[in-house]
Each structure stands twice: as structure tokens, then as C-alpha cells.
Amino acid sequence: MLVLNSLVWASLHDIIRREFGFSHEEDFTAAEVLNVVLQGFSKTRNEVLRDLRKLIKDSKVLVVGAGPSCKEVHKFMSLYDVVVAADGALRCCRYAGVEPQVVVTDLDGVNLSDLVSFNGFIVVHAHGDNIDKLVSWTPILKEKKVLGTSQVLFSTSNIGFSGGFTDGDRAVYLALENGAAEVGLIGFNFEGVVGRYSKPNLKNETPASPVKKRKLYWCKVLIDLMRLSWGCRIDYVV
Numbered sequence: 001m002l003v004l005n006s007l008v009w010a011s012l013h014d015i016i017r018r019e020f021g022f023s024h025e026e027d028f029t030a031a032e033v034l035n036v037v038l039q040g041f042s043k044t045r046n047e048v049l050r051d052l053r054k055l056i057k058d059s060k061v062l063v064v065g066a067g068p069s070c071k072e073v074h075k076f077m078s079l080y081d082v083v084v085a086a087d088g089a090l091r092c093c094r095y096a097g098v099e100p101q102v103v104v105t106d107l108d109g110v111n112l113s114d115l116v117s118f119n120g121f122i123v124v125h126a127h128g129d130n131i132d133k134l135v136s137w138t139p140i141l142k143e144k145k146v147l148g149t150s151q152v153l154f155s156t157s158n159i160g161f162s163g164g165f166t167d168g169d170r171a172v173y174l175a176l177e178n179g180a181a182e183v184g185l186i187g188f189n190f191e192g193v194v195g196r197y198s199k200p201n202l203k204n205e206t207p208a209s210p211v212k213k214r215k216l217y218w219c220k221v222l223i224d225l226m227r228l229s230w231g232c233r234i235d236y237v238v
Helices: 006-020 024-037 045-056 068-079 089-095 112-116 131-136 167-177 210-230
Strands: 060-064 082-086 102-105 121-126 145-150 159-161 182-186 233-236
Touching: 006 024, 006 159, 006 210, 024 121, 024 131, 024 145, 024 159, 045 102, 045 121, 045 145, 045 159, 060 068, 060 089, 060 167, 068 089, 068 182, 082 089, 082 167, 089 102, 102 167, 121 131, 121 167, 167 182, 167 210, 210 233
Parallel strands: 060 082, 060 182, 082 102, 102 121, 121 145, 145 159, 182 233
Antiparallel strands: none
């Protein structure tokens, strides 16, 4: 069985950074920033993580991506115990009348108001491109159940390392790492179309750019690797 430990994930992140020209140093700086911002939050990381694991462990988890098929999420609610939204999929779920229990976000697919009005678990991911929002948005959420993650091996009591690359596959990693019995996927569309909920400024579905297509490629690859590593049932619902 393939073992995806933190060192393997770190190597995968290095490969991905090289392809996209991302900076390890900037990712590390983002992790340091989020670590400082989360100090003094009403709930500690351990408290939030304990409650999150209690929610997910042995549950059937539906992970909702922001692809075009996410709007069908309401059709599958009776089959799952927990709904985890990946970034802008939070808005898609709400439009469909579904309130997720968890949102995984790097803060670029949601508005601040989406998070302020959300009472579930907010998993905020730090990387080199979102430092400004880590500083300006995250402190406003200090009374929420916030869990910080990063994509560098950074030892701290406030944030943890996360596998995955996009919010979608990070959400799958979160479910598996916290003991989900099985995982269903909806809104994971790899055909080159970006869903309208991927970014707050989008009004319609739009063709994916070459860079976005590569990000979708990596999302699928990492989900396939996680399926091999965990041996957990992971199904594409739509």
C-alpha cells in the first residue's frame, strides 16, 4: 500500500511548486503569519481538532467541490452524515439549501461575509498567495471554530501540515485524516470548465485556463493517490 506520510506530501508539494513557480519561502512565511494570527483565538487548535474528529470519525462524508455539478448537492444529502465544502462550494451549498458542517478554504473562493455567517468548522489554509487575507480576514473569525493548515513542514501548536494542493483535495485529505468511513465527491469536474462558485466574481461557468487545467489535473492525481494510500472508499457521486 502506498504510504502518504508528511515527508511524501512535502516532496509532492515541492514538485508542484516547481511546476507552477510557487515559492517555498513564501509558503513558509504564510505559515508563520497564520501561526501568529491564530494566537489568542477563543478555541485552541487542539480543542477544534478534537471536536472536528468527533464529527468526522466513522462518518460518511460528502466533500463538495466548486465545479459545475456542485449545484446537485441537495440530491445526495440523505446518503451522508457530514458535508465538507471546498472554498467557494460553501456558496453553492447554501444556494442549494444545504449548510455544510465544515469549509476548507484558502480564502480566494469565498467572501468574508460567507465566513462570518458560517457557524461550522473553518479550515484556513496558508500559502504564499494569500498572506494579505490571512492578516486582514482571519482575526475577524477569532470567535469561530478555526483550524489553521499549511503546506510546509512547520512545527507549531497553532497550525498543522495538510496534504493536498487545491481546496478540494485538501478537503478529501481532511476527511480521511480524521477517520471518515467513506468519502463521496461532488463538484469535482475535471473536464476543463470552471464552476461559477469557484470565485466570488464569476457569474457563469467559464473555460479553464491552462494553469487551472493543470491544477485540476493535480487535484485528481492527489485524490487517486489518497485512495490508494488509505484504502478508503472514495466515490465520485456526480
